[in-house]
Amino acid sequence: xxxxxxxxxxxxxxxxxxxxxxxxxxxxxxxxxxxxxxxxxxxxxxxxxxxxxxxxxxxxxxxxxxxxxxxxxxxxxxxxxxxxxxxxxxxxxxxxxxxxxxxxxxxxxxxxxxxxxxxxxxxxxxxxxxxxxxxxxxxxxxxxxxxxxxxxxxxxxxxxxxxxxxxxxxxxxxxxxxxxxxxxxxxxxxxxxxxxxxxxxxxxxxxxxxxxxxxxxxxxxxxxxxxxxxxxxxxxxxxxxxxxxxxxxxxxxxxxxxxxxxxxxxxxxxxxxxxxxxxxxxxxxxxxxxxxxxxxxxxxxxxxxxxxxxxxxxxxxxxxxxxxxxxxxxxxxxxxxxxxxxxxxxxxxxxxxxxxxxxxxxxxxxxxxxxxxxxxxxxxxxxxxxxxxxxxxxxxxxxxxxxxxxxxxxxxxxxxxxxxxxxxxxxxxxxxxxxxxxxxxxxxxxxxxxxxxxxxxxxxxxxxxxxxxxxxxxxxxxxxxxxxxxxxxxxxxxxxxxxxxxxxxxxxxxxxxx
Numbered sequence: 245x246x247x248x249x250x251x252x253x254x255x256x257x258x259x260x261x262x263x264x265x266x267x268x269x270x271x272x273x274x275x276x277x278x279x280x281x282x283x284x285x286x287x288x289x290x291x292x293x294x295x296x297x298x299x300x301x302x303x304x305x306x307x308x309x310x311x312x313x314x315x316x317x318x319x320x321x322x323x324x325x326x327x328x329x330x331x332x333x334x335x336x337x338x339x340x341x342x343x344x345x346x347x348x349x350x351x352x353x354x355x356x357x358x359x360x361x362x363x364x365x366x367x368x369x370x371x372x373x374x375x376x377x378x379x380x381x382x383x384x385x386x387x388x389x390x391x392x393x394x395x396x397x398x399x400x401x402x403x404x405x406x407x408x409x410x411x412x413x414x415x416x417x418x419x420x421x422x423x424x425x426x427x428x429x430x431x432x433x434x435x436x437x438x439x440x441x442x443x444x445x446x447x448x449x450x451x452x453x454x455x456x457x458x459x460x461x462x463x464x465x466x467x468x469x470x471x472x473x474x475x476x477x478x479x480x481x482x483x484x485x486x487x488x489x490x491x492x493x494x495x496x497x498x499x500x501x502x503x504x505x506x507x508x509x510x511x512x513x514x515x516x517x518x519x520x521x522x523x524x525x526x527x528x529x530x531x532x533x534x535x536x537x538x539x540x541x542x543x544x545x546x547x548x549x550x551x552x553x554x555x556x557x558x559x560x561x562x563x564x565x566x567x568x569x570x571x572x573x574x575x576x577x578x579x580x581x582x583x584x585x586x587x588x589x590x591x592x593x594x595x596x597x598x599x600x601x602x603x604x605x606x607x608x609x610x611x612x613x614x615x616x617x618x619x620x621x622x623x624x625x626x627x628x629x630x631x632x633x634x635x636x637x638x639x640x641x642x643x644x645x646x647x648x649x650x651x652x653x654x655x656x657x658x659x660x661x662x663x664x665x666x667x668x669x670x671x672x673x674x675x676x677x678x679x680x681x682x683x684x685x686x687x688x689x690x691x692x693x694x695x696x697x698x699x700x701x702x703x704x705x706x707x708x709x710x711x712x713x714x715x716x717x718x719x720x721x722x723x724x725x726x727x728x729x730x731x732x733x734x735x736x737x738x739x740x741x742x743x744x745x746x747x748x749x750x751x752x753x754x755x756x757x758x
Contacts, residue, residue, distance in 0.1 A: 245477050245478065246262055246263060246264045246477070247261055247262060247263045247264070248263065248264060248478070248508050248511060248512055249261075249263035249264060249265065249294075249508070250508045250509065250512060252294070253293040253294045253297060254294075254297055255294060255297045255298045255300075255301050255309065256297075256301060256306070256309055258294070259309045260309075264474060264475065264478070265313075265474075266466055266470045266474050266504075267313050267314050268291075268295055268298060268463060268464075269298065269302070269310060269313045269314045269315035269316075270314040270315070271295075271460060271462075271463045272295070272298060272299055272302055272315060273314065273315045273318055273319055274459070274460075275299075275430075275432070275454075276302070276319070276430065279452055280428070280429070280430050280431065280450070281421075281430075281431045281448065281450045281451045281452060282431065282432045282433070282451070282452050282453075282454055283432075283433045283434075283445075283451050283452065283453045283454070283455070284432070284433070284434045284453075284454055284455055284460070284463065284464075285434070285435060285436065285437060285438045285453075285455040285570060286434070286436070286455075286464050286465075287436060287494075287503070287570070287571055287572025288436055288524075288525060288571070288572070289503060289504070289505040289521060289524060290464045290465055290503055290504065290505075290572075291464040291465060291504050292391060292392075292434040292435075292464055293330070293332060293391050293392075293434075295434075295463065295464055296328075296330075296389045296391050296432060296434060299387075299389060299430075299432055300326045300328060300387070300389055302315065302319065302321065303323070303324045303326050303387045303429070303430065304323055304324070304326055305321045305322060305323030305324075306321070307321040323384075324382075324384050324385060324386065324387045324429050324430075325357055325378045325379070325381075325382040325384060325386050325387065326386075326387045326388075326389060327353050327357070327374065327375065327378065327386055327387070327388045327389070328352075328353065328389050328391075329349055329353075329388070329389070329390045329391070329393075330349070330390070330391040330392060331345065331391070331392045331393065331394075331395040331396055332391055332392040332395065335399055336395065336396035336399045336400065336410065337399065337400070337406075338406070339406065339409050339410075339413070342396045342409075342410055342413055343367070343413070345396075346367055346413070346417065350362070350370055350371070350374060353374060354374065357374075357378050357381070357382075358381070359374065359377040359378055359381055362374060362377070367413065367416055367417050368416050368417065368419065368420055371417055371420045372420045372423070372424060375388070375420065375424045375427050375428070376424070376427055379427040384429070385427060385428055385429035386427055386428055386429060387428075387429050387430045387431075388421065388428060388430070388431045388432075389431075389432050390418075390431075390432070390433040390434070391434055391435075392434065392435055392436070393414070393418070393433050393434065393435040394414075394435035394436060394437045394439055394444075395435070395436075396410040396413070396414060397410045397411055397414070397437070397439065397559065398436060398437060401529050401562070402529055402532055404559060404560075407559045408559050408560075411439070411443065411444060411558075411559055414444060415443065415444050415445075415446060418433075418444065418445055418448070419446060419448075421448060422446075422448045431451075433451070436570055436571060437557060437567075437570045437571075438453070438455060438554060438555060438557055438566075438570060439557060439558055439559075440555065440556055440557060440558045443558050443559075455496070456496055456497060456576070457496075457497075458496075458497045458498050459498075460496075460498075461495075461496035461497055461498025461499065461501070462496075462498050462499055462501055464501075464504075465494060465501035465502055465503060465504060466501060466502045466504055466507055467499045467500075467501055467502075468484070468488060468492060468499070468500070468502075469499070470502075471484060471487065471502070471507065472484065475507070475511070478511045479511065482515055486517070487507075487510070489595065489596050490506075490517050490595055490596045490597055491503065491506040491507060491510065491521075491595055491596075491597055492594075492595055493575060493593075493594030493595040494572070494575045494594050495575045495576045495577070495594070496576065497576065497579065503521050503572070505520060505521050505524070506520045506521045506597065519597050519600065519601045520597070521572075521597065522597060522598065522601040525571075530567070530568070530571075530573070530605070531605070531608075531609050533562065533564050533567060534564065534609065537564050539564050540662045540666065541606055541610075541666045541669060541670060542662075542665065542666060542669045542681030542682065542692070543681065543682070544565075544568070544574065544591070544593070545591075545592055545593055545679075545680070545681060546577065546590055546591070546592060546680075546681075546682075547565050547574075547590070547591045548580075548588050548589070548590055548591070549563070549565045549566065549569070549588070549589050549591060550586070550587070550588050550589075551586070551587040551588070551589070553565065553566055554566050554569070554589070557570070565591060568591075569591060572594075572598075573593070573598055573602055574591040574592065574593060574594070575591065575592060575593075575594040576589050576590070576591060576592075577589075577590040577591060577592035578590050593673075596676055599673055599674075599676065600674060600676060602673075603670045603671075603673040603674035604617070604674050606666075606670040606674075607667075607670050607671060607674060610647075610663070610666060610667050610670060611643065611646075611647045611667060612647065612648050613643070613646060613647070616646060617671075617674075620639060620642070620643050620671065621671065621674060621675055623635070623639045624636065624639050624640075624671060624672070624675060625675050627639060628675075628677075628694070628696075628701070631699070631732075631734065631754075633734070633736060633750065633752035636736075636750070636752075637747060637750035640668065640738075640747055640750070641746055641747050643667065643671065644664075644667070644745060644746040644747060645746060647667075647745070664705065664707060664740045664747075665681075665691060665692065665705045668692070668703075668738075669681055669692060672692070672694060677694050677695070677696065678694070678695040678696070679692060679693070679694055679695075680692070680693040680695070683722075683725075685720070685721075685722055685724070685725045687720040687721055687722065687724075688720050688722070690702050690703070690704070690717075690722045690725075691703055691704050691705045692705075693726075695726075696731075698731055698732060699731050699732040699733070699734060700723075700726040700729065700731050700732070700733045700734070701733075701734045701736055702717055702722050702723060702726075702733065702734070702735050702736065703736045703737075703738060704716055704717050704722075704735075704736070704737050704738070705738050705739075705740065706737070706738070706739045706740070707739075707740045707741075707742060708740070708741060708742050709739065712737065712751075713736075713737025713738065713739065713751070714735055714736075714737040714751050714753055715737075716737075717735045717737065718735070722735075723735065723755045732754065733754070733755040734752055734753070734754055734755070735752065735753045735754075735755055736750065736751070736752045736753075737749070737750070737751045737752075738750050
C-alpha cells in the first residue's frame with residue numbers, strides 16, 4: 245500500500261517515496277499550452293503549494309519524475325530557470341519581518357540560481373535585477389512561481405494600518421512582473437484571497453484569474469472519483485457516502501471536491517470523523533468581522549454575492565461573504581445569470597465538518613456558552629428525535645436564561661430581533677441538521693425549516709408580539725412546500741419577550757396531511 249503524502253509539498257519527494265498522488269499534470273499542461281500569466285485562489289491546505297512545485301519540476305525539465313503521469317509523453321520538458329517566491333511560512337506581524345522574509349527569499353533564489361551582485365537595498369530593483377540576470381545567465385526566459393502571495397496581508401487582516409503597509413510592499417514587489425515581460429516565460433500566482441487586481445497587481449492586465457473557471461475546477465483537491473480509485477486500497481470498507489457528507493462539497497463549477505488534508509488525516513487516524521481541516525486554522529478573525537458588520541447569521545447559508553463583490557475585496561473594504569468564501573467556510577451553491585448576463589453567486593456551507601465547527605464558533609460568539617453548549621446540544625437532539633416539543637421549549641429557555649448579561653450588553657447583534665432566532669439557528673446547525681433559514685415559499689418565507697430523514701419542522705418566530713405564530717403558518721400554508729415528501733410535518737410557533745430575554749411561549753402542532 246502506498247504511503248500517504250501527509251505534509252509533503254515537494255513533488256520530487258512525493259514521487260521518490262512512492263506516495264499516493266492524484267495526477268494534476270493535465271491541468272499543468274493545459275496552463276502551459278494556453279497562456280503565460282495565471283492567478284488561482286483556493287483556501288489553505290488545498291494543495292496549492294504542491295501544484296506550484298509540480299510546475300517547477302516540469303519547467304526545470306525533470307522528466308523522469310513524471311513517468312506514468314499524464315504529461316510525461318505530451319511535453320518536451322525543455323528546461324527554464326525558475327524563481328520561487330513563497331510567503332507560506334512565518335507570521336508577518338511587523339513591517340520588519342516582511343522585509344526580512346523578502347530578503348531571505350531573494351538570497352535563496354540567488355544561491356540556487358547562482359547569480360550575484362544584486363542590489364540589496366531596494367525590493368523592486370533587486371527583483372528586477374534577479375529576473376534579468378537569471379534570464380541572461382541561462383540564456384532563456386524565466387518562470388516565476390509565487391505561493392501564498394497574500395499571507396503578509398491576511399496575517400494583519402485586523403490591523404488595517406499594517407495590512408496597508410504590507411499591501412504597499414507587495415504591490416511594489418509584484419509590479420516588477422509587468423515591466424519584465426520580455427524576460428518571462430510563465431507566471432503562476434496562488435493565494436487564499438482575491439485581493440483587488442487594481443490595488444495589488446496594478447497594470448498586470450494579462451493575469452488570467454482561473455479561480456472559478458470550470459476547466460480548472462479540480463486543479464487542487466480530490467474528487468470523489470479520486471477517493472474511489474486512487475485511494476481505493478486505503479478506503480476499503482469505508483462508508484464513502486458518509487465521507488462525502490463530512491468532507492466533500494467545495495464547488496468551483498466542476499466536480500465537487502475534498503480538501504486533501506481532511507482525507508489524508510481521516511485515513512491516517514483510523515477513519516475517525518473529526519474536524520481535521522478546521523482544527524489547523526484560527527478563524528477568530530471571523531468573529532471580529534461579524535462584530536463589525538452586525539451580520540444576521542442565518543443569512544450565511546444561501547447568501548448571494550455578485551461577481552464584482554468577489555473582486556473588489558481589499559484592505560479598506562472586506563466583504564464578510566467574500567472573506568468566508570475565500571477562506572473556505574462557504575462555497576458556491578450555484579451561479580445565477582440574469583437576462584443582461586450579470587452573474588450572481590449563491591453561497592452555502594460545503595459540508596458537515598464546516599457546519600459543525602462554524603456554528604460551534606457562532607454559539608460561543610452569541611451566547612458565551614463555551615462549556616455547557618455540549619449538554620444543550622445533546623438534549624436538543626434527543627428532544628427533536630422524540631418529537632418532544634415541551635422538552636424542546638424547556639431546553640431553549642435554559643439556553644437563553646444562561647446567556648450572561650454582559651453578552652447582551654456587549655454583543656451588537658443582541659440589540660436586534662434577529663438575535664433570538666440566530667441563537668436557535670446556530671444551535672440547530674451545530675447538531676448537524678439540514679436547517680434552512682428564511683425558507684422561501686410561494687406565500688412568503690418560513691423563518692426556519694428543520695429537515696430530517698423522517699420529519700419536517702416549520703418554525704415561525706415572534707418577538708414582543710400578540711400574533712399567533714402557528715396561525716400564520718396555517719394561513720400562509722407554509723407546509724404545502726413539503727407535503728409531497730411524505731414525511732411527518734410539525735408546525736412550531738415561538739414567542740420571545742425582549743424584556744425577559746427569553747421564550748415566553750412555544751406552541752407545536754402536528755400537521756395532518758390526510
